[in-house]
Amino acid sequence: MEKRVAIIGAGTSGLLACKYTLEKGFNPIVFEAEEGVGGLWRHTIEFTKLQTTISTYQFSDFSWHSFAKEESPNSQQMLHYLNSYAQHFSLFPYIKFNSKVMEVEYVGESSEEMEIWELWGGNGRPFFSKGTWHIAVQDTKNFSREVCG
Numbered sequence: 001m002e003k004r005v006a007i008i009g010a011g012t013s014g015l016l017a018c019k020y021t022l023e024k025g026f027n028p029i030v031f032e033a034e035e036g037v038g039g040l041w042r043h044t045i046e047f048t049k050l051q052t053t054i055s056t057y058q059f060s061d062f063s064w065h066s067f068a069k070e071e072s073p074n075s076q077q078m079l080h081y082l083n084s085y086a087q088h089f090s091l092f093p094y095i096k097f098n099s100k101v102m103e104v105e106y107v108g109e110s111s112e113e114m115e116i117w118e119l120w121g122g123n124g125r126p127f128f129s130k131g132t133w134h135i136a137v138q139d140t141k142n143f144s145r146e147v148c149g
Helices: 012-023 039-043 075-088 111-119
Strands: 004-008 027-031 099-107 132-139 145-148
Touching (some): 004 012, 012 027, 012 075, 027 099
């Protein structure tokens, strides 16, 4: 059985989730509503800077090296760093750009399975393997809608 994972957003957390799920043998798909990676960094004003130093805000397996000339990089340097990370670890083939997630629904095989999903509280018990996730995604360019699952 294929181990698929849906990740919403290609910001910092989404890129990390994509990389690490790949390393664990999963087949991720990252749904990103925008045309590129970066998350909130794509929507900042020009002079926005990172509030911490680069030594405390970097991926453990990918240093800032030539991306930042200052201790607190600006938004353009952040975007360059995140794009370079995605390129370095070959994450782009797993990212579906212009794809806004509109709805996520778990569809089980039985009413018992659905009841367990409704009551599940993060106790570490796995979901039944017979159910599926349906993800409604809207193309942000032409507003068409598809359901993946």
